[in-house]
Amino acid sequence: MKKFMILGVLLVLLTACGGNEDTSKDELEEIKVVLDWTPNTNHTGLYVARDKGYFEEEGLDVEIIMPGEAGADQLVASGKADFGVSYQESITEARVQDVPIVSIAAVIQHNTSGFASLEEEGITSPKDFEGKTYGGWGAPLEKAVISSVMQQENADVSKVDIVNMGDSDFFTAVERDDIDFAWIYYGWTGVEAELRDTDINMVYLTDYSEKLDYYTPVLATNEDMIENNPETVSKFMKAASQGYQFAIDNPVEAANILIEAEPDLDAELVKASQEWLAPKYKDDASQWGLQKQEVWENYAEWMYEHDLLESELDAEQAFTNEFLPEED
Structure with a gap:
């Protein structure tokens, strides 16, 4: 009889522990991040942040999704995805057309x-x-x-x-x-x-x-997220920054994380690309993700001069460094 009582207590304890884990998982804020294209080494930092638990540490449950026919910018601007991978050129065009999408980090510092x-x-x-x-x-x-x-x-x-x-x-x-x-x-x-x-x-x-020499690609979100969920944007950027810094410091391990997450990719190509790209993420910037207003202004000016924009860009509204973590 005593043996059954002990087993019963253990079962209750195990069930309680399992319940706590589920509750903890349920408490995470669900976030969707849409890629611009099929997975590649431009995206490694996101996969690192997800699979090494950086997003979870910030209270985020991040799902990485493909863009489909709608495209990443449209999904982000409409709020169907919270964050996405975009390009300075497409955001410049979108902003001039009053599309509420904003760049929050440069994935790579210079145009390669x-x-x-x-x-x-x-x-x-x-x-x-x-x-x-x-x-x-x-x-x-x-x-x-x-x-x-x-x-x-x-x-x-x-x-x-x-x-x-x-x-x-x-x-x-x-x-x-x-x-x-x-x-x-x-x-x-x-x-x-x-x-x-x-x-x-x-x-x-x-x-x-x-x-x-513009930013391509970038991470983007929409104005609604910035206005109504700035804390979420900050948490996302803190984890993403950790992910990309890890990829800078550990290109081999970062490549393996991407390969494990997306086994259909050519492993040899991922590893070689990651080695090549690792120093390019941050390059001459003081920290990963930093953007300069003059880069946004210069490219928009070039587009306007070549009749690719209907009007001039308000560069200050097109990007922000506000959500990058503070430098050490």
């Missing part, structure tokens, strides 16, 4: 994108774009950027054939006869070229225009 081509094409500068075919996604921004960098060498953008290559990846596109160069982020596609032993030439945007 540029125009890539197979080495055999001999494209080593914007002047070499003449007589070549560019494969893009059909946005007016693309022609404006190509024109802008070509003007630095007195080259003529009208001599570039610009075509929409749809969903084709860079390697599929340039290995065809009808595409000579495309716009890539070196930290992913460029690193993949190295792993493939595919020799490419890069024309980086930042080599030809300071105004094109």
Whole structure:
């Protein structure tokens, strides 16, 4: 009889403990973060913050979701996602159209994108774009950027054939006869070229225009979150900052966290990309995530000059450093 009583007490205690864990989990604030694209090393800090418990330490239960057809910016602006991965260029366009989305951190300090081509094409500068075919996604921004960098060498953008290559990846596109160069982020596609032993030439945007050194990607939220849930935004940014700092300091372990979370990714590519990108996250900034008003103003000015904006941007409303944790 005594034995059954002891077992009963133990069962009650175990049930109580289990109940406390469930209650604790239930007390976490549920948050959705939408990615801009399929998971990659731009997102590593978010996965680290989630899987190492940094978000949970701040009282947040974070779900990382894919953008779907709506797109990350639309989901964030409408409040269907609390936070998202975006770009300075798209937020600039959105703000001018009174879309209430705000950048709260620069994922990478400097623009690492540029125009890539197979080495055999001999494209080593914007002047070499003449007589070549560019494969893009059909946005007016693309022609404006190509024109802008070509003007630095007195080259003529009208001599570039610009075509929409749809969903084709860079390697599929340039290995065809009808595409000579495309716009890539070196930290992913460029690193993949190295792993493939595919020799490419890069024309980086930042080599030809300071105004094109904008923040891409960024973390964003909406004005409603900032106004009504500033404490949640601060908690999210504290954990995200920890996650990205961990990825800066521990690129190998961070890569493994992303690989474990997204096993369909190419593990070799993730590891190589993470090593390349780790020092680029913070770069010359005093802390990860910091944004400068002049960077927002310069790029918006460039867009306005190239007729890509209907009106000038109020840069102060487009971004904030308010929610970054205080520097040590």
